[in-house]
Amino acid sequence: MAEKRSSFTGKIGFVLAAAGSAVGLGNIWRFPYLAAKYGGGIFLLVYLVLAVTFGFALMCAEIAIGRKTGQSAINAFKSLDKRFGFIGVIAAIIPALILPYYSVIGGWVTKYLYAFVSGDATASASDTYFTGFIAKPFEPIGWFMIFMGLTALVVLFGVEKGVEKVSKIMMPVLVVLTLVIAVYSMTVDGAMAGVKYYLMTDFSRFSATTVLAAMGQLFYSMSLAMGIMITYGSYMKKDVSIEKSVRQIEIFDTGIAFLAGMMIIPAVFAFSNGDEAALGKGPSLMFITLPKVFNSMPGGAFIGATFFLLVLFAALTSSISLMETVVSIVRDKFGWGRKISCLAVFIFCVVLGIPSSLGFGVWDFVTVAGLSILDMFDFVSNSVLMPIVAFLTCIFIGYVIKPKALIEEIEIGVPFKAKTLFTVIIKYVAPVCIILILLSSVLDVLGVMKI
Ligand code: PFF
Numbered sequence: 001m002a003e004k005r006s007s008f009t010g011k012i013g014f015v016l017a018a019a020g021s022a023v024g025l026g027n028i029w030r031f032p033y034l035a036a037k038y039g040g041g042i043f044l045l046v047y048l049v050l051a052v053t054f055g056f057a058l059m060c061a062e063i064a065i066g067r068k069t070g071q072s073a074i075n076a077f078k079s080l081d082k083r084f085g086f087i088g089v090i091a092a093i094i095p096a097l098i099l100p101y102y103s104v105i106g107g108w109v110t111k112y113l114y115a116f117v118s119g120d121a122t123a124s125a126s127d128t129y130f131t132g133f134i135a136k137p138f139e140p141i142g143w144f145m146i147f148m149g150l151t152a153l154v155v156l157f158g159v160e161k162g163v164e165k166v167s168k169i170m171m172p173v174l175v176v177l178t179l180v181i182a183v184y185s186m187t188v189d190g191a192m193a194g195v196k197y198y199l200m201t202d203f204s205r206f207s208a209t210t211v212l213a214a215m216g217q218l219f220y221s222m223s224l225a226m227g228i229m230i231t232y233g234s235y236m237k238k239d240v241s242i243e244k245s246v247r248q249i250e251i252f253d254t255g256i257a258f259l260a261g262m263m264i265i266p267a268v269f270a271f272s273n274g275d276e277a278a279l280g281k282g283p284s285l286m287f288i289t290l291p292k293v294f295n296s297m298p299g300g301a302f303i304g305a306t307f308f309l310l311v312l313f314a315a316l317t318s319s320i321s322l323m324e325t326v327v328s329i330v331r332d333k334f335g336w337g338r339k340i341s342c343l344a345v346f347i348f349c350v351v352l353g354i355p356s357s358l359g360f361g362v363w364d365f366v367t368v369a370g371l372s373i374l375d376m377f378d379f380v381s382n383s384v385l386m387p388i389v390a391f392l393t394c395i396f397i398g399y400v401i402k403p404k405a406l407i408e409e410i411e412i413g414v415p416f417k418a419k420t421l422f423t424v425i426i427k428y429v430a431p432v433c434i435i436l437i438l439l440s441s442v443l444d445v446l447g448v449m450k451i
Contacts (some may be wrong), residue, residue, distance in 0.1 A: 014240055015248045018223075018232050020167055022253045025105050026221040027310055028178075032264040033285040038213050039205030040265065040279075044258070046206075046214040051254050054433075055218045057425040058390060059246045061227055061397055062362045064406040066233025067242070071228025072328065076234070080285030080401050087392045090385065092329050094226035097381040099345075100353035101374045103151065106315045107144035107357075108134070113312055114143075116294075116305035124304075125295035130287045134363035137330040141153060144353055148346065151319040155327055156342045166258045169319045174310040175256060181307065182262035183358035184294055185270070194269030197279075198261055208440040213438060216382035221253055223318075225386040225393065228325055239250065241414045267293045283374065323349075352377075384442065389435045398427035 019242045035043045049336045066108060067077040078085030113132065115124045123129055134140050186195055219225040236242070264286055265279075269272055272278035281288060294304035328340040359366060359373030397403055403423040410416045 002306060010035075013258050014232070015245050016168060017232035018229065018245070018249050019171070019252045020220060020317040021153050021223045021228060021232070021255050021321035022249055022318075023171065023314055025102060025109070025311070025315045026217070026318070027253065027257040028260045028314065029105060029109075029283070029286045031217060032261045033282055033415055034217055035261045036268060036279040036285060037282065038273055039202060040204065041199055041201040042144055042205045043210055044198065044261070045201050046211055047218060047257075048254070050218050050221075051250060053421070053425055054215065054223055054390075054430055055224065055250060057422050057430065058219075058224050058393070059222055059249070060242055060410060060418075060422060061393065061406055061426060062224060062229035062306075062410040063236060063242050063246065065237045065397075066230040067238070068406065068409040071324075072231040072234060074329065074332070075234050076230050077228075077396070080405075081396070082227055084392075084396050084400065087389060087396060088227060088230075088412065090226065090392070091227035091230075091389045092325075094381050094385050094389065095228070095322045095325045096286055096329075097352075097385070098154075098220075098226075099319065099326060100317055100349040100351075101356040101377045102315075102322060103116075103148040103349060104140070104145035104321055104353050104356045104374060105142045106151075106312070107140060107142075107282070109312050109315055110147050111140070111143040112287065112291070113305065113308035116301055116308055119301070121291070121301035121304055122295055124204060124291040129291070130284055134284070134357075135364075136137070137358065140360070141354055145350065146355055147315075147319070148349055148353065150343055151316060153347045154316070154320050155323045156339065158338075160272075167313050170313040171308050175259070177303070177307055177310060178256065178259045178263055181290075181293065181303070182259050184297055185263050185267045188270040188296065190274060191266035191270040194266030195262075197269065198265040208437055209444055211433075212383055212387070212437045212440075213297050215434070216386060219386040219390060220382050222250070222255060223321070225389040228321060231325065232396060238412050242410045243414070243416055243418065244339050245381045263293075264289050264441065282354050283378075337397070342392045369447070371445075379445070384438070387434050387438045391431055391438070394426050394430045394434070398431065403427065436451075 022446070031047075033338075035047075065076050065080070069079045071079055074085065074088035079087040112124065116119065131427055185191060223229060236245075267289045268281075269279050269286065271289065273444050279285075290307070291304065294300035294307070298301060323342075327338070328339045330336060330344055331338065334341075351418070355363065356374040356377060363373065366373055371379055374380055397406060407416055407422065409410075410422075412417075416422070
């Protein structure tokens, strides 16, 4: 039975819903470790430049495609031009690759919440707590299943609205708490070197991999290049300004990522006595550094528990939007009911998520080009598939349907101030840059050449 397409109520409804999908582990867990790894200030600068150019243009474009066609990704591209439906199909694969490993990290957050609530706060600040935990064969899988199960229950019972309501209160609290922790972090002895590293641009650290990592992070963080914003756009009312909404989502999303970096990077310096090697910890960085910060804070156990609860909510609103997308694709493709589709997606995620989890322990010998299994899923989706989808989307808009088709949609009822910027980026800058960066970084990871 065809369901009526619902739409977001009010102007702020759209922004909050899109921000709920955008703000998640990408901001709090992924952004800081990438910034730490790729040279601090230089990564931050590249990210900001990309956000106000590529990110802005692509998000406007995706939302406009959705609102214009009233369809989700696969059908939206098809309905604009039959030959290009395949872009939507590639885009649709991405959330299915992200959801399993996203839930593994979500499981780690759940475990830390439990640890802080059950009085393990001090133990969690020890150097080996995290590595010991993720190396275990069963426990992380258990937490992963709990997180995945919570996500699946919400999607199954269609209670996203309830979660959204709660997170509308949680999000502002998260911002305030992140700010408090960031300020505290900066005052710890030795933290200033980290603040410098994060805020000062060292151009000698610039490389194609930095740009690719920043670009992949941008797409990931803003939920771009995977069809999500097209779907959100299809629910958007015609009288809401696309340009203004995108600006607001961007400020919110980038602001939280920036603060998360401020909270974690100075602390890495402070607690490692300035040892730069500590910056390269990758996916584990947040889980190793933050417990140390909480442990040194007055009332740290309570603050830590509150923090992980808030992060859990931010992660859930994102994983729910990922799972919703995958479930709706499965329903459309196979014509299955909601329950069966949810179950199928759940099983699929468990099958794909377990190797990601085991990759830090019993399967740590499985690496591809030096990447662990989880990192590999992350690399393929964020650094390979998303740039490809973004490239194809730009070509499709720039040369097939033409930017004018979307500008008209964006201009309904309001002027589109950044019209020229939009056209230049979509037609020329983005496609050329994306291809160059993609090629050079894939060659880099394969060890063919270093740029
Ligand atoms: N943008 C989310 C984050 O930064 O955590 C990740 C994400 C959520 C990507 C939902 C895609 C998505 F559909």
